[in-house]
Amino acid sequence: MTTTTDTTSASSIYSQYGLKTDSTSTSDTSSTTLGKDTFLQLLVTQLQNQNPLDPQDNSEFVAQLAQFSSLESMQTLNDTVDTLSGNYTSTQALQASSLVGRTVIAEGDSATVEAGTGLSGQVALTSSTSAMTVSVYDADGNIVKNIDLGEQTAGTVNFSWDGTDNDGLAVDAGTYTFKAEATVDGEAVEQVTYLPSVVSSVTVGSTAGSFTLNLANGESVALSDVKTIGS
Incomplete structure (x- = not known):
């Protein structure tokens, strides 16, 4: 048949x-x-x-x-x-x-610091510059610190903030905003900053290998976007 x-x-x-x-x-x-x-x-x-x-x-x-x-x-x-x-x-x-409780460095413009402590971050510099600065702002939008990084070549630029203001006094604990600018062809061009934050929890996505890290500063970042994992 x-x-x-x-x-x-x-x-x-x-x-x-x-x-x-x-x-x-x-x-x-x-x-x-x-x-x-x-x-x-x-x-x-x-x-x-x-x-x-x-x-x-x-x-x-x-x-x-x-x-x-x-x-x-x-x-x-x-x-x-x-x-x-x-x-x-x-x-x-x-x-x-396993990242819960650990510090990761990912793209962002704010970070939470304890009183008298600072942090180390990075700037993704798009092109060489003759002058580069990182400005730190408090929760009210007031400038706390100006970090002069001087002349830099294109690439990843590391910077450190010791947790003090422009007068050398220790700042209070809180969330601070960071803004990086580089002089390119005579104009100030804003650059992307990468800041440390502690992972408070992890959200599992609907697709395989999709995970979101929930940070202590209230922001969230995809695991694939994490640049550095600290202790």
């Missing part, structure tokens, strides 16, 4: 031989998925119900066996990939959770 593939649906073939589908439909009740178990059941049923005077062609039977083997291999491969993806996500989650 031969089967038709152009106009006969899988569900009609199942009904012909009294078989049940191994999947449920979503919007269309006639749509089914041919799983490997149902495929094999259908193949056996075809053999049992073939016309003895006109048996199934050997080449067609071999072709169906090849389809079954291919289907089984594809499903096995899918299961393997799903397992590897799950293991990768679990490993990434463990690595991300």
